[in-house]
Amino acid sequence: MLQIDRIVGSRLDEGYSERLHDLEHHGAVEWLMLAAAELARRRFRAVTSGGTEIAVALPRDETLFDGAVLLFEQHRAIVVRVDAERWLRLGVRDMAVALELGYHVGNLHWRVRFEATAICVALEGPAEAYLARLAALGLDDRIEVAAPEAGSAPC
Amino acid sequence: MNGPMAMPLDETFPRSIAARVGIGGPVGSGKTALIEALIPVLQARGVDLAVVTNDLVTREDAERLRRSGLIDPLRVLAVEAGACPHTVIREDPTLNMAAGDDLELRFPGLELILFESGGDNLASTFSLDLVDWWIFVIDVAGGDDIPRKKGPGVLRCDLLVINKQDLAPHVGVNLVQMEADALKVRSNRPVVITDSRRSAGIDAVADRIVRAVLFR
Numbered sequence: 487m488l489q490i491d492r493i494v495g496s497r498l499d500e501g502y503s504e505r506l507h508d509l510e511h512h513g514a515v516e517w518l519m520l521a522a523a524e525l526a527r528r529r530f531r532a533v534t535s536g537g538t539e540i541a542v543a544l545p546r547d548e549t550l551f552d553g554a555v556l557l558f559e560q561h562r563a564i565v566v567r568v569d570a571e572r573w574l575r576l577g578v579r580d581m582a583v584a585l586e587l588g589y590h591v592g593n594l595h596w597r598v599r600f601e602a603t604a605i606c607v608a609l610e611g612p613a614e615a616y617l618a619r620l621a622a623l624g625l626d627d628r629i630e631v632a633a634p635e636a637g638s639a640p641c
Numbered sequence: 642m643n644g645p646m647a648m649p650l651d652e653t654f655p656r657s658i659a660a661r662v663g664i665g666g667p668v669g670s671g672k673t674a675l676i677e678a679l680i681p682v683l684q685a686r687g688v689d690l691a692v693v694t695n696d697l698v699t700r701e702d703a704e705r706l707r708r709s710g711l712i713d714p715l716r717v718l719a720v721e722a723g724a725c726p727h728t729v730i731r732e733d734p735t736l737n738m739a740a741g742d743d744l745e746l747r748f749p750g751l752e753l754i755l756f757e758s759g760g761d762n763l764a765s766t767f768s769l770d771l772v773d774w775w776i777f778v779i780d781v782a783g784g785d786d787i788p789r790k791k792g793p794g795v796l797r798c799d800l801l802v803i804n805k806q807d808l809a810p811h812v813g814v815n816l817v818q819m820e821a822d823a824l825k826v827r828s829n830r831p832v833v834i835t836d837s838r839r840s841a842g843i844d845a846v847a848d849r850i851v852r853a854v855l856f857r
Contacts, residue, residue, distance in 0.1 A: 487856065526769035529660055529854050541856040545658060546738075595731070595764065595793070611796065 487531075487539045490556045490564070497553040497565050506555070509563050516564045518556065522571040523610045525550045534564055572609040573599075574616055577630035590623050659691070659751040660854035661741055663730060663767035663775030665794060668760030670780045671804035673702050674837040675846070676755055680711040682840075682847045683753065688855065690753040691716040691744045693737055695726055697759055718744060726759030727766070734771035741771075752855060763792025774853050776846070780805040785814040788823035795823070800849050801832045806841065 495502050509515045516536035524530075528544040544550070550566055557564040578584040587605060591598055596616070597608040607616060613633070620626050664672050676692060683690055692712065694702040696719065703719035706712060718740045722729045729736050741754050756772055758765060767775040777798035779787050782805055788795055795801060801823055809816040816834065823832045831849060835842030851857045 489856075524769075527773060528769075529773035531853065531856065543658065543660075543856075546742075595766070615791065 487541050488557070488564075490540050490542045490544075492544065493548050493550070493554045493556060494558055495555045496551070497555055499555075502555055502558065505558075506563055506565065509561075512561075514562050516562065517567040518564060519567055519569060520550065521569045521610075522608070525568060538564070540564065572613075574607045574609055574613050575604050575632035576607065576620075577604040577632065579603075579628070579630070583625070583628045587625060587629060590620075590625065594619060659741070659745055659754045660774075661754050661756060661772045662850055662854060663756045663758065663772035664778060665727075665730065665758035665761060665765050665767060665775065665798070666778035666802075667762060667780075667783060670760070670778045670783065671835075671837050672757050672760070672778050673705060675776075675778055675802065675804065675835065675843075676706065676757055677709055677711060678835075678837040678840050678843045679755070679847060679850075680709075682843050683850070684712075686847065686851060686857075688753050688851070689748070689750050690755065691718070691748060691751055692755045692757065693718045693720060693740045693744070694757045695720045695722050695729060695737065695759040697722055697724075697726065702757060716744070716748065722759050726761045727764070730756065730758050730771060731766055731768045734768050737771050753850070761794075763787065763790060763794050765794045766797050774799045774850070776800045776802055778802045778804055781809045781814045781816060781819065782812050785816075785819040785822070788819060788826050791826050796826060799831070799853065800846070801827060801830075802835055802842075802846060803832065804835045804837055806834045807836045807839065 497503060497506050506515060516534035516538055518532055518534050528546060530542050532540050532542065534540060552566060552568040554566040555563060556566065576587060578587055591605060591607065599606045609616065617626065617631065664675060666672050692706055694706065696702055698721055700719035703717050706717045707714035720729060720736045720740055737756055744754055745751055775798050777794040781803060803819060803823065806816060820832055820834060833842050833845045835846065837843065
């Protein structure tokens with residue numbers, strides 16, 4: 487198992503971008519696919535797109551990000567690629583519903599972003615599970631739900 | 642944060658980066674008992690470990706572990722949450738992070754820190770800023786419908802422990818169904834059945850910890 491104990495750079499760094507591009511052409515870049523919610527992890531096992539088993543153990547002051555270069559060798563690189571975050575848009579029609587919805591999503595500790603007339607929830611599981619919670623709170627027929635889109639702007 | 646320290650700080654010694662594992666769950670589910678059972682099993686595997694406990698306004702759990710004889714009392718630190726226990730493991734875990742940093746500084750070679758949350762509800766979860774991996778403990782006496790309630794703690798933890806398996810026949814719980822329900826709501830992510838008092842299932846929990854964050 488390959489031990490990764492630091493982030494060596496970003497794929498956007500001048501020193502890496504061109505060379506990574508070359509390695510990609512030779513199929514020599516392995517991707518570590520991570521969900522956005524998992525970026526905060528600093529110590530875990532994983533398998534890259536190339537099948538390499540890795541053990542990541544980063545210092546506590548380092549945080550993974552999309553494009554983090556974990557390994558750079560002459561004939562191989564390992565780079566983090568983050569799955570697009572999915573957002574569930576919950577539109578509201580009036581202030582009373584907005585207040586009630588805001589109260590409940592706070593209690594549920596969902597990660598949210600706001601727009602003028604909607605709350606967007608970052609999905610860390612099936613959208614159905616989130617909608618079931620709202621139904622149990624009697625909110626489902628008072629909000630407008632927009633299906634989540636991967637990679638779309640949150641709001 | 643409270644607790645005696647093992648030795649003067651030696652900033653010249655390379656600092657440890659210990660793996661950090663959270664153990665949360667409802668009041669009375671057996672979090673402290675799980676830690677008491679894990680300590681000798683992990684020590685027997687050569688794991689250099691310490692513990693941080695969280696209580697609401699006391700140091701009850703820390704004192705229990707210090708008196709247990711299982712671990713050097715200096716390796717047990719207490720954090721008093723002073724509020725809902727989840728606040729110091731999720732919203733603002735800085736007190737616990739500082740306790741972990743302290744232990745790493747004081748015990749060079751430290752490999753693992755167990756963070757025991759104060760007893761909380763099924764919505765309790767750990768921040769990944771604090772821990773690398775976390776366990777949620779429920780028990781059969783709490784009712785076999787707990788997994789079906791899909792609390793965030795049950796759903797999101799890296800390992801779900803169902804403790805007090807020995808009590809199942811006494812409280813009318815179908816443990817096989819409870820485990821099946823737990824696996825279903827967790828999309829088959831790991832579940833371990835334990836009886837911490839008798840050390841049943843503890844090796845399986847230790848196996849998971851050692852594999853996940855110590856890479857052995």
